[in-house]
Amino acid sequence: MHDNITEVxxxxxxxxxIPPDKVSYGESRTVDVKLTFSVNWFFEVNCKDTVLNSVMxxxxxxxxxxxxDFQKSNTDALLKDASLKRPFCTGLENKSAAxxxxxxxxxxxxxxxxxxxxxxxxxxxGTKRVNCPNCSGxxxxxxxxxxxxxxxxxxCNRTGYIVCxxxxxxxxxxCQNCKGKGRIMVDRMICLLARNFPVIDVEVKDMNNVFAVPxxxxxxxxxxxxxxxxxFQIFDAEFKESGVFLITYVxxxxxxxxxxxxxxxxxxxxxxTCGNDFTPMNIPPVLESIYSELKMRLSDAAxxxxxxxxxxxxxxxxxxxxxxxxxxxxxxxxxxxxxxxRKLQNEVVKTDNYTSKIFTMREKLMSLLAYRKEQLADxxxxxxxxxxxxxxxENFSKEICLSLVEYISNLKFREHSGRxxxxxxxxxxxxxxxxxxxxxxxxxxLVACVLFSLVASFxxxxxxxxxxxxxxxxxxxxxxxxxxKFIDFNYDLSRSIAMLSGTLIxxxxxxxxx
Numbered sequence: 001m002h003d004n005i006t007e008v009x010x011x012x013x014x015x016x017x018i019p020p021d022k023v024s025y026g027e028s029r030t031v032d033v034k035l036t037f038s039v040n041w042f043f044e045v046n047c048k049d050t051v052l053n054s055v056m057x058x059x060x061x062x063x064x065x066x067x068x069d070f071q072k073s074n075t076d077a078l079l080k081d082a083s084l085k086r087p088f089c090t091g092l093e094n095k096s097a098a099x100x101x102x103x104x105x106x107x108x109x110x111x112x113x114x115x116x117x118x119x120x121x122x123x124x125x126g127t128k129r130v131n132c133p134n135c136s137g138x139x140x141x142x143x144x145x146x147x148x149x150x151x152x153x154x155x156c157n158r159t160g161y162i163v164c165x166x167x168x169x170x171x172x173x174x175c176q177n178c179k180g181k182g183r184i185m186v187d188r189m190i191c192l193l194a195r196n197f198p199v200i201d202v203e204v205k206d207m208n209n210v211f212a213v214p215x216x217x218x219x220x221x222x223x224x225x226x227x228x229x230x231x232f233q234i235f236d237a238e239f240k241e242s243g244v245f246l247i248t249y250v251x252x253x254x255x256x257x258x259x260x261x262x263x264x265x266x267x268x269x270x271x272x273t274c275g276n277d278f279t280p281m282n283i284p285p286v287l288e289s290i291y292s293e294l295k296m297r298l299s300d301a302a303x304x305x306x307x308x309x310x311x312x313x314x315x316x317x318x319x320x321x322x323x324x325x326x327x328x329x330x331x332x333x334x335x336x337x338x339x340x341x342r343k344l345q346n347e348v349v350k351t352d353n354y355t356s357k358i359f360t361m362r363e364k365l366m367s368l369l370a371y372r373k374e375q376l377a378d379x380x381x382x383x384x385x386x387x388x389x390x391x392x393x394e395n396f397s398k399e400i401c402l403s404l405v406e407y408i409s410n411l412k413f414r415e416h417s418g419r420x421x422x423x424x425x426x427x428x429x430x431x432x433x434x435x436x437x438x439x440x441x442x443x444x445x446l447v448a449c450v451l452f453s454l455v456a457s458f459x460x461x462x463x464x465x466x467x468x469x470x471x472x473x474x475x476x477x478x479x480x481x482x483x484x485k486f487i488d489f490n491y492d493l494s495r496s497i498a499m500l501s502g503t504l505i506x507x508x509x510x511x512x513x514x
Contacts, residue, residue, distance in 0.1 A: 005256040005273050006025050006260075008278045009025075013262075015389050018286070018290075024260065024263075025258055026260065028258040029212055030254055032204070032206060032254055033202050033203060033205060033274070034202075034250060035201070036201045036235075036249070037100075037198070037232055037249040038198070038246060039104060039196050039197065039199075039247050040244050040246050041194055041246075043085055043192050043194055043245075045190065045192060045193070046190075046193035047075070049187070050187045052186060055116060060115075060116065062115055064119045067115060067119055067186075067188055071190055074113050078192050082243070085110065088108070089237070089239070089245045092237070092247055093234065096232070097249040098227040100249075101227050102224075109193060112189050114188065115187075118184075118185055120182065121177055121181070124178060124182065129172040129173065129174060129180075130176075131171065132171060134164055135164035135166065137172070138164070139167060139171040140162065140169065140365060141165075141365060142365045143161055154491075202218060202255070216281055219281070219283050221283060222279075222281055225280070226274060226279055229279045230274060231251050231252075231253070233251070234247070234249055235249060256274075257272050267289050269286055271284055284391070285392050286392075295399065295403055298400065298406075299406070302409075302410050307413055308414060308415045311466070313407075314466070314470055317473060325384060327477075329380050333380070336380060373402065377402040377404075377405050380401040381397040381401040408486055421464030422495045425456050425459075425464070426502065429449075430499075432449070433449040437449070438510050438513075450504070453499050456499065457499055457500070465492055467491075
């Protein structure tokens with residue numbers, strides 16, 4: 001139990017590492033309000049197939065036409081019979097507002113009807129093969145080294161894409177849904193699906209105090225605590241002419257309001273609570289102002305002016321590791337990356353001639369990659385909102401997570417100066433190797449030149465391209481298990497092999513000549 005509204009917001013801010021001495025409060029105000037919680041219930045027919053691995057001998061198995069007739073007849077019956085909804089709606093009238101809200105967050109099926117049958121596999125349409133989920137049926141994927149950028153790299157022969165390792169450019173793989181048979185046994189369920197739209201409205205009771213406190217928009221994340229702690233009573237329940245069921249609850253209580261500011265944040269915030277225990281009605285987005293600069297730096301390092309500046313990327317990675325919320329995102333990044341990769345299925349069965357002519361292969365793959373990045377950002381955004389107690393809006397969380405995904409995806413971009421470092425070092429090592437072996441005939445030189453090549457390769461990769469330096473930072477942070485997924489060693493490795501091979505060839509030639 002809190003004594004005042006400032007204690008509530010102080011505790012909330014402390015949960016995201018904002019100390020009380022950095023927060024200054026304005027004068028708090030109190031008004032009597034009426035809260036109205038209303039839920040509109042909509043009903044629609046839903047059909048769902050569950051794949052059966054085995055059936056019992058006593059089960060009745062329908063053919064495909066009979067399954068379609070079952071679906072059509074029961075769909076019509078569910079739409080016409082209005083009495084099917086009444087038991088569900090009547091049961092809602094006997095529940096509290098908090099229980100109603102719990103039901104709103106569940107899947108509510110009414111009058112489910114089942115039939116088992118043999119039908120064409122919906123995934124492969126009976127063809128026994130589906131588009132490869134890794135390349136979406138294109139047979140190619142964006143080059144992991146250059147991410148499909150203009151000009152490409154040596155790994156992809158300057159095209160920006162390589163052959164898909166999953167299907168080997170076959171574009172198709174065996175359908176996993178039907179195990180390559182083309183037909184499956186399913187349990188088809190037809191039911192009424194109850195969807196809902198809950199909302200809480202606030203109305204000031206005394207019209208003289210209407211302008212004393214600004215209008216309050218109740219955040220959805222605060223709904224359950226308000227419904228659980230405030231004395232909501234059922235006010236009305238009725239069917240509308242459109243078939244929508246509306247149930248309404250009302251509660252009367254006090255509402256407290258206060259403004260506050262955070263040092264070094266050029267913005268003031270408002271906070272509302274309800275009831276004697278000061279239950280929050282909104283969550284002020286204080287972290288948006290605090291993390292706006294970090295978001296801008298992430299965006300700049302991902303697709304802006306510092307895209308190829310490895311020093312800035314390393315410093316930014318260290319800053320992310322020092323923040324416990326973003327460190328948590330980095331630690332779970334690889335898990336969500338693999339999860340999204342496994343979860344995403346082929347969504348384009350066939351591309352039309354127009355698409356094939358207008359869009360190049362690289363553009364198609366870039367579009368596919370962008371979709372995967374968006375899905376990954378969604379998963380990270382949910383985690384960030386949960387860890388920060390929703391002290392930022394969902395849109396801001398999604399944007400900063402998308403910037404984080406772009407930043408990590410583009411860690412493989414290198415500075416153009418890295419090529420010059422390798423060229424100069426390789427030329428220097430080869431010249432030294434030639435001079436030593438041509439003018440000084442000593443077997444020790446053979447081993448020494450090879451060692452010089454290895455040491456030089458390490459120094460260039462660490463201080464020149466700084467790939468190894470970034471690897472060291474990421475390894476010390478313990479955020480990724482397989483760092484090679486996100487940092488490209490191919491260029492440095494190929495240049496190291498080229499330097500070492502050239503050194504050995506020079507040694508062999510000079511040995512033969514001399």
